[in-house]
Amino acid sequence: MSALWARWVAFTGRPLDTRPLALVRIGAALCVLLDLLRVWWLGLVPVLFRPWDAGGLSTFTDDAVWIDQLSPLWAGPVAFWIAVACMACVVLGVLSRPATLIGVLAYAQLGHLYPPGDRGVDRILRCVLLILLLSQAHRRFSLARGPVVPTAPAWPSDLIKLLLVCVYMSAGTSKVMATLQWFGVGKWPVLYRILGDPLAARVDPTWTHPLWIGFTRLGSISTVLLECSAILILTRFAPWWASVALVMHVGIAITMELGMFAWGMIALYPVLFWPWLRRWLDRGLHTP
Amino acid sequence: MGTIESRRDQIRAVLVLAVGLWMLLLGTPGLDFLRSNDLQDPDERAQAMRDYPDALVWAGIAVVAFNRDVRMPLVRKVEASQRPFRLAQTWNLYRNGPPKVRHMEIWIDGERAFRSQSDALRWLGPQLGSRRIRPMIEASCIRRHSKNWRGLMRWVAGRAVDAFPEAQEVEIRCKQAPFPGDADETLAHRIVAKAPDWKPRLPK
Numbered sequence: 001m002s003a004l005w006a007r008w009v010a011f012t013g014r015p016l017d018t019r020p021l022a023l024v025r026i027g028a029a030l031c032v033l034l035d036l037l038r039v040w041w042l043g044l045v046p047v048l049f050r051p052w053d054a055g056g057l058s059t060f061t062d063d064a065v066w067i068d069q070l071s072p073l074w075a076g077p078v079a080f081w082i083a084v085a086c087m088a089c090v091v092l093g094v095l096s097r098p099a100t101l102i103g104v105l106a107y108a109q110l111g112h113l114y115p116p117g118d119r120g121v122d123r124i125l126r127c128v129l130l131i132l133l134l135s136q137a138h139r140r141f142s143l144a145r146g147p148v149v150p151t152a153p154a155w156p157s158d159l160i161k162l163l164l165v166c167v168y169m170s171a172g173t174s175k176v177m178a179t180l181q182w183f184g185v186g187k188w189p190v191l192y193r194i195l196g197d198p199l200a201a202r203v204d205p206t207w208t209h210p211l212w213i214g215f216t217r218l219g220s221i222s223t224v225l226l227e228c229s230a231i232l233i234l235t236r237f238a239p240w241w242a243s244v245a246l247v248m249h250v251g252i253a254i255t256m257e258l259g260m261f262a263w264g265m266i267a268l269y270p271v272l273f274w275p276w277l278r279r280w281l282d283r284g285l286h287t288p
Numbered sequence: 289m290g291t292i293e294s295r296r297d298q299i300r301a302v303l304v305l306a307v308g309l310w311m312l313l314l315g316t317p318g319l320d321f322l323r324s325n326d327l328q329d330p331d332e333r334a335q336a337m338r339d340y341p342d343a344l345v346w347a348g349i350a351v352v353a354f355n356r357d358v359r360m361p362l363v364r365k366v367e368a369s370q371r372p373f374r375l376a377q378t379w380n381l382y383r384n385g386p387p388k389v390r391h392m393e394i395w396i397d398g399e400r401a402f403r404s405q406s407d408a409l410r411w412l413g414p415q416l417g418s419r420r421i422r423p424m425i426e427a428s429c430i431r432r433h434s435k436n437w438r439g440l441m442r443w444v445a446g447r448a449v450d451a452f453p454e455a456q457e458v459e460i461r462c463k464q465a466p467f468p469g470d471a472d473e474t475l476a477h478r479i480v481a482k483a484p485d486w487k488p489r490l491p492k
Contacts, residue, residue: 009301035419042415047443057424057439064371108374116427116436117420120379127375131307155304162308166315170379173317177348179384180339188467193385196468198392198404199426205389206470259419 016154017278020270022093022140024160025132027267028125029090032107035260036084048114049076058114065112076113082106090129093142100133121264124167128268131159157271161238164268165230168245172227182224184217191223192216194256201256223248233272242272313362314370315377318355326352389469390429390476392416395459396448412447429462432477432490441488445481456483 039045050056054072061068067075086103089095104126111118136152138144175182181190192213196205226248232241246266253262270277327333327349336345370376394402394411401411404425416425427434441460448458458481465473480489 005301008305009297012301012304013297039418039420042418044415044418044420048420052439057421057436057443059436059439062374064374104373108372111374114420116423118374119419119423123375123377123379126373127377130373130375153300155300159304159307159311162311163315166311166317166377167379170315170317170320174320175384181384190385193387193467196389197386198469199386199390199429200422202405204405205468208468257417257419257422261419 012155012158013153015151016157017274018136018140018149018152019281020274020277021132021135021137021152021156022142023270023277024128024268025093025096025137026091026141027270028128028132028264029087029103031260031264031267032103032122032125032129033084033087033091035264036080036087038259040080040084045077045080048117049080049110051076051113056114058116060115062112062115065109067109068113076110079106079109079113083110090138093138093144096138096142096144097133100129104129104133119261120167121261124163124268125264127163128160131156131163157274160268160271161233164272165233168227168230168233172224172230175224176228182220184221189213189217189220191220200258203255219251236275238272239274239276242269245269310366310369311377313359313366318351319359319363320378322352322355322360324356326356388464389467389473390426391463391469391473392425392429393461393463394444394448395461396452396455397457401448411451412444415447428460428479429476437479437490438488441479441481442486445486445488449486457481458486 039048047055047057051061051068051072052059054068056076067079069075071078083103083106086099086106089099090103107122107126111122132138135156136149137156139146139149139152175190179190193205195201195203195216196207198205222244226241226244229241232238246269249262249266252258256262327336327345333345333349336348340348391404392402393400393404393409396411400409402413402416403409404416415421421440424434424436424440428437428440441458444460445458448455460479462476462478463473464476465471478491480491481487482489
């Protein structure tokens with residue numbers, strides 16, 4: 001047991017380049033920041049982040065919300081701007097740790113205040129930001145003063161990978177459990193119906209060209225296989241798996257109206273692509 | 289003193305293990321969409337046996353029983369730890385797509401101002417396409433009595449009154465058709481608000 005424990009201690013403490021974690025820090029916080037600014041741009045801050053009685057959109061809130069007790073009218077918008085400011089700090093690497101903690105708390109309160117708009121990707125990004133809070137991700141690609149830390153224990157990268165495995169495999173297994181149509185059976189492939197859903201996607205469902213139907217049939221099978229094989233993230237095949245997943249997410253971003261979902265997931269991929277990214281970045285550094 | 293012996297390394301290893309186990313408990317597949325009576329009913333099991341190989345069904349029954357009887361009680365015990373940061377590890381990502389083509393339309397005083405996926409009818413289009421509001425639209429169009437139909441209508445009516453001060457009636461129409469959606473579109477239900485009180489209503 002002690003030998004096993006010693007191996008675990010050594011495993012969690014093994015050194016890893018801090019650049020992939022810094023890239024994830026920047027990407028994840030940037031996605032949240034731009035998503036929040038989009039809400040502001042659309043003029044939705046007051047209506048989304050106020051309780052029903054103060055003119056808000058949602059007739060219910062989570063019972064974990066406490067911020068509305070301070071001021072039903074202003075607490076939500078204030079939390080919104082706190083989250084915006086904190087995410088900007090995290091992107092820049094300035095006061096990164098306190099900004100992450102306060103920003104994630106404020107962001108969570110926005111979710112509690114307006115549950116319908118707080119989706120899986122919000123929870124994923126909050127998890128990742130909290131993991132990074134205790135890492136050395138703020139020691140690279142940062143405007144803050146302080147020494148650059150070239151390597152740090154690898155555990156944050158491992159936890160982010162584990163999170164991705166859980167997310168993708170949950171998505172895959174729940175699809176398989178829901179319907180066999182993901183394996184291409186049925187007149188209208190599942191992916192065709194999802195990408196042609198007028199309430200969530202951009203493709204006209206009346207476009208039924210055989211090539212499109214065939215493509216979505218193949219895409220349905222590929223999606224399930226990809227998600228169910230997410231365990232590969234924990235192996236040396238991670239970059240190859242991520243390459244296929246990247247194509248899927250870019251496809252989602254183009255064909256569906258899911259906001260930052262695809263970009264938020266892609267923002268976590270530096271830890272998966274790191275074996276390739278490292279070579280690319282190092283080659284760039286050594287080019288005269 | 290080597291690295292392994294240092295107290296800091298030990299604490300880190302314990303914490304990473306705890307967080308990893310927490311993620312495995314809460315986040316691994318099986319809890320999304322889990323119902324307390326899944327695969328309990330003999331009819332449901334018989335149907336599953338017809339659709340899937342027997343061995344797979346028995347494996348499924350064992351997994352569901354484990355998730356329901358062992359994992360779920362543990363999850364309920366640690367659930368409170370997720371709440372401050374809203375980290376619930378159930379993702380509820382896309383499962384099987386919509387069974388019908390559903391469209392939402394907004395009519396103001398008998399004139400259509402918005403229709404989903406229409407390039408010409410785009411009043412409030414950017415806002416209604418926002419990922420924050422879209423789930424509410426989806427829910428309101430799928431179910432007549434969704435949780436938030438009142439909220440959606442109150443907001444749409446408010447925006448209509450701002451944009452068209454003379455408006456007297458605002459209507460949200462939820463329509464559906466079988467795939468591919470080029471024929472047989474029917475009205476599923478409507479949500480209506482009228483001046484002067486603009487109170488959202490669900491007409492029969």
